[in-house]
Amino acid sequence: MSTSADYLEGHTVRRFDGDLTNLNLMVLEMGGLAVEQCRDALAALNAGDVVLAARVLEREDQVDALELELDENIWWLVGKRAPVGRDLRVVVAVSKAVTDLERVGDEAARIARSVKAIYGDARERRRPGDKLLRDVQSMGRIALKVLEEALALYDNFDADKARALIERDRELDEEFAASLRRVSTFLLEDARNVGHVVEVVMMAKALERIGDHARNLAEYVVYLIGGTDIRHPHARAQAQ
């Protein structure tokens, strides 16, 4: 099995190897932080832990700071090395991945804010029932796994795994649609649920978006490896 190193190295100018490897390592670092944010936001939801949710919000700036640093490195590499061929595809893929990872960080913060809204003043407010949270917890497990696998693609550059992962994003989309149908029934049962239902819907939407970002990350890997842009197949078919 190949690794990203096989793909990034081999230049006559060894520093170019280092530049590309460094970019990819920074993506892995940023992705690791984004995954940690999601994991903690979901753990905060499961445990009703507002302290952990607050920590997620405090760390949001770290993900943004890595985005700024990576962008600067990307621009400098483009100016310095004028990459072409697969080097160009690596830089394009990394550049786009950075944007998605930053948004994953935003979605994790979105979930953390909902956790604070739900559990922030627990003594005064009703706590949501387990049934109401079940969907979002289940979606959370899927989203986290898909995101971790998407990030691992930047370690092994495996196009087959990337394509398989893209398929799995549909699972999350279906889960989100089903979840919306189910939570609406809670409103019909008891209108006092409305505050919690709104938060649950927003968290479900955030998780669905995390799945979309994971799919994007996988699509960039497919492009990076084979030069094939598999995004928006319908738009492409129409253009042709």
Add this chain to the structure above:
Amino acid sequence: MESQAISMKGNLDEQHDLSRARAAPAPTVSRETRGQTVGELRSQSARMRCTGVNVFYGEKHAVKNVNIDLGNNEVLAMIGPSGCGKTTFLRCLNRMNDTVSGCRVTGEIVMDGKDINARGVDVVPLRAQVSMVFQKPNPFPKSIWENVAFGPRIHGLAQNKVELDEIVVNSLQRAGLWNEVKDRLHEPGTGLSGGQQQRLCIARSIAVHPEVILMDEPCSALDPIATARIEELIDELRENYTICIVTHSMQQAARVSQRTAYFHLGDLIEVGDTKQIFTRPQHQLTEDYITGRFG
């Protein structure tokens, strides 16, 4: 898809080490292209059609069975490491290799329905029809006016001084040099800057009404500003001429050409749309070269 892309077989020799290609972690397409040139070799509107072109320097087989078209109003860039045969091939296109002793060219290079290598073809009009700009600007030790007028005069393209003047002015204008030299046409061409000298050489080429202009690393001796002016000029000249340029600058090939051909050890490895060659080349050797992983 791949079989469509491989439109014509070349002769990539067995000696070529494609082990790197097989070991590549994630090839963009199948690298099982041994014995084939990859890409679109033929053009819908071929100005010159080369078929099975070989060049030998004595025993050395310098260019091997090259098949390629030069399309009308297109810039074809030829890239590859030193000694790969790109300049040798370029020089076949107006029979400049005839002047090299021990050099033998086989195969067909057809222009206007005739093989330029056929017996009885006069190389003097051929070299006017297919003119050449060299790596180092080489103005004649004469005035700017004389440099441009020389070709039309010996080819009999002007009936009188007025017509010759017209050709000189027109050529200098097309070469983007007129405004800089119009007040000193009778000063020596060698007194111009390097970039101006190269544009003077281009004006000299244009003056004999060529159809194809060959350029052998025309900017390698120029600074970035002079290079930019030549590149701008190439873009303008494309409207009226077919241009084939040999360059060591990958960025230049990407900037000025519509199609790019990659040569390696005398073989034409890949030809394709320049955008495709520089973003997703099909052959591992092309990718290794353009990304600086070669050797």
